[in-house]
Amino acid sequence: MSSSCFKLAIIQMFVERTKELNHIKVKRLLREATGKGAKVVVLPEFFTCRCDPNLFREVMEPVPNGPTFKLLSEAAKENEVFLFGGSYPESSGKPDMFFNTSNIFNPRGELIGQHRKLHMYDVDLGPHLHITESHHIIPGNRLTVVKTDYCKIGVGICFDIQFPEMARIYRQRGCDLLIYMGAMTLKSGPVHWKVLSQARAADNQVYVAAVGPATDVTSPYVPWGHSSVASPWGEIIASCESEEAIVYADIDFDYLKEVRRMLPLESQRRKDVYKTVDLTDGTPV
Numbered sequence: 001m002s003s004s005c006f007k008l009a010i011i012q013m014f015v016e017r018t019k020e021l022n023h024i025k026v027k028r029l030l031r032e033a034t035g036k037g038a039k040v041v042v043l044p045e046f047f048t049c050r051c052d053p054n055l056f057r058e059v060m061e062p063v064p065n066g067p068t069f070k071l072l073s074e075a076a077k078e079n080e081v082f083l084f085g086g087s088y089p090e091s092s093g094k095p096d097m098f099f100n101t102s103n104i105f106n107p108r109g110e111l112i113g114q115h116r117k118l119h120m121y122d123v124d125l126g127p128h129l130h131i132t133e134s135h136h137i138i139p140g141n142r143l144t145v146v147k148t149d150y151c152k153i154g155v156g157i158c159f160d161i162q163f164p165e166m167a168r169i170y171r172q173r174g175c176d177l178l179i180y181m182g183a184m185t186l187k188s189g190p191v192h193w194k195v196l197s198q199a200r201a202a203d204n205q206v207y208v209a210a211v212g213p214a215t216d217v218t219s220p221y222v223p224w225g226h227s228s229v230a231s232p233w234g235e236i237i238a239s240c241e242s243e244e245a246i247v248y249a250d251i252d253f254d255y256l257k258e259v260r261r262m263l264p265l266e267s268q269r270r271k272d273v274y275k276t277v278d279l280t281d282g283t284p285v
């Protein structure tokens, strides 16, 4: 593999009943992925317990001192890999409220990024899908760009993928890959998950990885699974269905440059007519 390419692994993990079992599984799957040459590995949203607000309160833990943080840091170091540690409930100091947080580690096991889900899933999708995340989750308030040895990577969690401004700003900040960890519902997942990944990829001419937990029909909230990687041309280049799987994709910067050369969207933007601004630092990017 040339140096303008690296292997990405996304882990669509079936989430077990206890945090301990999930920790054991993460170690095993990470060893498998890095054994096959993955240099950047991504875990899914909510991998420490099944998607259930009652369980979230039980398993939430502090960052950086909690057991999951420690596990991820040690596993990144042991396997010498950039690890996008899915997400898990981070305690906020208030008994019933938490952040949905992704911690990101370099191959030395050091924290190099942290994304707290920005957009709350407060929706009414029908009788059994009335969800009000803002009752138990506190939103983050900033965008997250992580520098790795290979490229800059923009991070989002689940519903964040619905908001194209985030992806646009990530591209403007020089990201070549966007990673969304998300457990979509069985209603929106089949229609939105791949389409939005492909749209974010094609709009911004970046690779997009969309990484969910495997489908568990016994869970109170059934995640859609169907993790995938889209190319800067907007094609799905690797994917799985509902079961536990590790999906590999080559992130090829020569191809990315070629797409941007063929279709020079950046130079054709009407920056005199519109712009996207990150308000967290007020600087147009």
Ligand SMILES: O=C(O)CCC(=O)C(=O)O
Pocket: 119, 120, 121, 157, 158, 159, 160, 183, 184, 185, 186, 188, 189
């Ligand atoms: O878009 C969906 O189907 C699910 C979104 C969600 O659960 C979330 O944002 O955490």
